Amino acid sequence: xxxxxxxxxxxxxxxxxxxxxxxxxxxxxxxxxxxxxxxxxxxxxxxxxxxxxxxxxxxxxxxxxxxxxxxxxxxxxxxxxxxxxxxxxxxxxxxxxxxxxxxxxxxxxxxxxxxxxxxxxxxxxxxxxxxxxxxxxxxxxxxxxxxxxxxxxxxxxxxxxxxxxxxxxxxxxxxxxxxxxxxxxxxxxxxxxxxxxxxxxxxxxxxxxxxxxxxxxxxxxxxxxxxxxxxxxxxxxxxxxxxxxxxxxxxxxxxxxxxxxxxxxxxxxxxxxxxxxxxxxxxxxxxxxxxxxxxxxxxxxxxxxxxxxxxxxxxxxxxxxxxxxxxxxxxxxxxxxxxxxxxxxxxxxxxxxxxxxxxxxxxxxxxxxxxxxxxxxxxxxxxxxxxxxxxxxxxxxxxxxxxxxxxxxxxxxxxxxxxxxxxxxxxxxxxxxxxxxxxxxxxxxxxxxxxxxxxxxxxxxxxxxxxxxxxxxxxxxxxxxxxxxxxxxxxxxxxxxxxxxxxxxxxxxxxxxxxxxxxxxxxxxxxxxxxxxxxxxxxxxxxxxxxxxxxxxxxxxxxxxxxxxxx
Amino acid sequence: xxxxxxxxxxxxxxxxxxxxxxxxxxxxxxxxxxxxxxxxxxxxxxxxxxxxxxxxxxxxxxxxxxxxxxxxxxxxxxxxxxxxxxxxxxxxxxxxxxxxxxxxxxxxxxxxxxxxxxxxxxxxxxxxxxxxxxxxxxxxxxxxxxxxxxxxxxxxxxxxxxxxxxxxxxxxxxxxxxxxxxxxxxxxxxxxxxxxxxxxxxxxxxxxxxxxxxxxxxxxxxxxxxxxxxxxxxxxxxxxxxxxxxxxxxxxxxxxxxxxxxxxxxxxxxxxxxxxxxxxxxxxxxxxxxxxxxxxxxxxxxxxxxxxxxxxxxxxxxxxxxxxxxxxxxxxxxxxx
Numbered sequence: 001x002x003x004x005x006x007x008x009x010x011x012x013x014x015x016x017x018x019x020x021x022x023x024x025x026x027x028x029x030x031x032x033x034x035x036x037x038x039x040x041x042x043x044x045x046x047x048x049x050x051x052x053x054x055x056x057x058x059x060x061x062x063x064x065x066x067x068x069x070x071x072x073x074x075x076x077x078x079x080x081x082x083x084x085x086x087x088x089x090x091x092x093x094x095x096x097x098x099x100x101x102x103x104x105x106x107x108x109x110x111x112x113x114x115x116x117x118x119x120x121x122x123x124x125x126x127x128x129x130x131x132x133x134x135x136x137x138x139x140x141x142x143x144x145x146x147x148x149x150x151x152x153x154x155x156x157x158x159x160x161x162x163x164x165x166x167x168x169x170x171x172x173x174x175x176x177x178x179x180x181x182x183x184x185x186x187x188x189x190x191x192x193x194x195x196x197x198x199x200x201x202x203x204x205x206x207x208x209x210x211x212x213x214x215x216x217x218x219x220x221x222x223x224x225x226x227x228x229x230x231x232x233x234x235x236x237x238x239x240x241x242x243x244x245x246x247x248x249x250x251x252x253x254x255x256x257x258x259x260x261x262x263x264x265x266x267x268x269x270x271x272x273x274x275x276x277x278x279x280x281x282x283x284x285x286x287x288x289x290x291x292x293x294x295x296x297x298x299x300x301x302x303x304x305x306x307x308x309x310x311x312x313x314x315x316x317x318x319x320x321x322x323x324x325x326x327x328x329x330x331x332x333x334x335x336x337x338x339x340x341x342x343x344x345x346x347x348x349x350x351x352x353x354x355x356x357x358x359x360x361x362x363x364x365x366x367x368x369x370x371x372x373x374x375x376x377x378x379x380x381x382x383x384x385x386x387x388x389x390x391x392x393x394x395x396x397x398x399x400x401x402x403x404x405x406x407x408x409x410x411x412x413x414x415x416x417x418x419x420x421x422x423x424x425x426x427x428x429x430x431x432x433x434x435x436x437x438x439x440x441x442x443x444x445x446x447x448x449x450x451x452x453x454x455x456x457x458x459x460x461x462x463x464x465x466x467x468x469x470x471x472x473x474x475x476x477x478x479x480x481x482x483x484x485x486x487x488x489x490x491x492x493x494x495x496x497x498x499x500x501x502x503x504x505x506x507x508x509x510x511x512x513x514x515x516x517x518x519x520x521x522x523x524x525x526x527x528x529x530x531x532x533x534x535x536x537x538x539x540x541x542x543x544x545x546x547x548x549x550x551x552x553x554x555x556x557x558x559x560x561x562x563x564x565x566x567x
Numbered sequence: 568x569x570x571x572x573x574x575x576x577x578x579x580x581x582x583x584x585x586x587x588x589x590x591x592x593x594x595x596x597x598x599x600x601x602x603x604x605x606x607x608x609x610x611x612x613x614x615x616x617x618x619x620x621x622x623x624x625x626x627x628x629x630x631x632x633x634x635x636x637x638x639x640x641x642x643x644x645x646x647x648x649x650x651x652x653x654x655x656x657x658x659x660x661x662x663x664x665x666x667x668x669x670x671x672x673x674x675x676x677x678x679x680x681x682x683x684x685x686x687x688x689x690x691x692x693x694x695x696x697x698x699x700x701x702x703x704x705x706x707x708x709x710x711x712x713x714x715x716x717x718x719x720x721x722x723x724x725x726x727x728x729x730x731x732x733x734x735x736x737x738x739x740x741x742x743x744x745x746x747x748x749x750x751x752x753x754x755x756x757x758x759x760x761x762x763x764x765x766x767x768x769x770x771x772x773x774x775x776x777x778x779x780x781x782x783x784x785x786x787x788x789x790x791x792x793x794x795x796x797x798x799x800x801x802x803x804x805x806x807x808x809x810x811x812x813x814x815x816x817x818x819x820x821x822x823x824x825x826x827x828x829x830x831x832x833x834x835x836x837x838x839x840x841x842x843x844x845x846x847x848x849x850x851x852x853x854x855x856x857x858x859x860x861x862x863x864x865x866x867x868x869x870x871x872x873x874x875x876x877x878x879x880x881x882x883x884x885x886x887x888x889x890x891x892x893x894x895x896x897x898x899x900x901x902x903x904x
Binding site: 064065066069120123124127128131132133134154155230233234236237238239241245248249251252253254255257337415416419420423424428508509510512513514517521524525526527528529530531532 | 767768774895
């Protein structure tokens, strides 16, 4: 009697598992068609010659001592950059989680501003601020009556590491902020009730609970720094070339796609290998918890000890606001027709006479960028949630690392793969705007996976089980229980996707058929016509639009959540 | 005569109704406004035809995108404009262009033969310019202004020069080729000695020039029309061109008809238009290069634009053959190999 019941139960369980698998395979098969197959096609160039399999290209590339030098330097700078990003980003995440102060939402949105800036604008900000004749050196010189610039930071490895931290510290900050908010406050309060010192409680309770998010962020940041191309060249100099420069050289200068593909493969092997390591390490500390109530925050400066934060805040302001502020100041101060411009450069970029210089109207450029960013964010959230769901069913760390591929491949290889995918049916029929939406969705979903996955793993299954017991279907349980519990993470992930899409250039350059000129492309257009002031004004506009878009997204999201009693 | 013009107009209209000519070029061709001027003239000549510019990267990025698209057989490009002369061998090896018909390009008669760098009849020149050094007269004292390439090695100039990376920038590559043409086998030694005087080697021209304007260094690698530019646009003679040893490296830029296009007649008409006196006279103040049409007049202020006594240029064939070897030797300077 009992046996058939058990059998039926197991059969149902398998069916359910099958249904989840089917749901999860939807985004996975889309990714396979639109990204992984074309990518494999490109990589095949690197291992085939005259219809035969060969390792000749790989051997030719890897036996070059210069290429080996590129790998070791690239890994070194990526490691140092990840470390510094963590050191700067962790306190920022902490600060955002534990305190409240006026304008917090705006400041949180501002942390994503570095993300959208094209490397050329960041380089401009860095040499205007940290350069030998930059603001900082001039201030120090006049303060101490020095003749020579005291701070020689640029054109060195440290300039590269600092600029990478400028870009990526916000990744750590936002990931930690999201994970910390998901920790059950009761777990953190328990030790103090038991009389354990706060510091010890932090290291024994809070930090271990944050480790999966920290490793998840580290995986991303390491990969992003490993693939960096323009920043090392622009701020360090030709001496500091990365592997990416080698791939560019093969593909763009020698037009030798076989060796470019071979080097690209070696590079992706390293980046995904390390991503796998981080994913594994993050998984080791994964734990489950039941979160019953939202975390409370203290008003900043409500206690004297908070003053200790101030030196750190000043230092971060110097690093983050210095370069960005310099670009903004440049847009108001660079002479226009021999006079101080005031708003002149802004009037110029919106005037009809200037629009030939970017080939589109600036307003059109802004609207199309926002439209692409909005739609691709929704797509990335869908793909990322689907991918994370698939990983819950399949539980493969190799697959998890592999799903990071869109951000782990060289931008040269990515560009070629996108060209391959989007110049063939069915995607060839899309207008360049929608092609870009699809491409951005494909490129940015790994951010969603990285941020959602550790938090989803941390959710206790009992909630879903409770909903199922009460008769909810799997989909309904997912939509009514898991999605709301993941909503904070999804909000942050969406903010990243918005910012990334607004600043992206590889796909925009590959897929544009002439009409589509996004904001970063128009910055390059102004620069190439020596309109440096207009480029700074456009970059300022890009910062403002990004901060506004992210702030509105998070504000709307949090309002919706509050309506459902989630925060 | 009038009847003939009407006939021409009708013929053009019939030829072109609802057609599109797609031209790939680099971004600064659009951003100086020349692309729009050409579009207006072209569309007025051929009512009903749309001229579309696709310009989303520099010359080498657009060329490699075109090559990749040709491999897939799905490019929309009918004409490519902006091929650097040193890229010619690679473009020909990948069979990017189809030969033009000189009969259909009457304006070709005004182009001096020494500027026609492609003997195979695929690519036509449309402008030329000279890569050289520019200094800031307010930051560099007169006695330090280099008169020869050797002067650039003077220890007083330590950290005072910005050049561009030959791997990622076309003026950067021109300077590398210039040192090879000037010093022969001694070029690598020259670079070794030059290193201490370089503040940095930037990825592209924009960053370098922007740093130069900000006063980070008083000497920058740029173009021989820079003084004319700052004189015409800003009335300033602060930034001055030098031609060390009377030399500067010549760059000729070319255009060609993309293999497989269906718009052969329109493409020829386009090439002819770009070579016409009216378009060529726009080149000096938009591209800041010299026109190739001998009948085109230079604008006022161009007396400050320098054509060197001895223009330097290596044979594109030789460059195509040796570039990889040269660049890899140059790269190894940095790891001391």
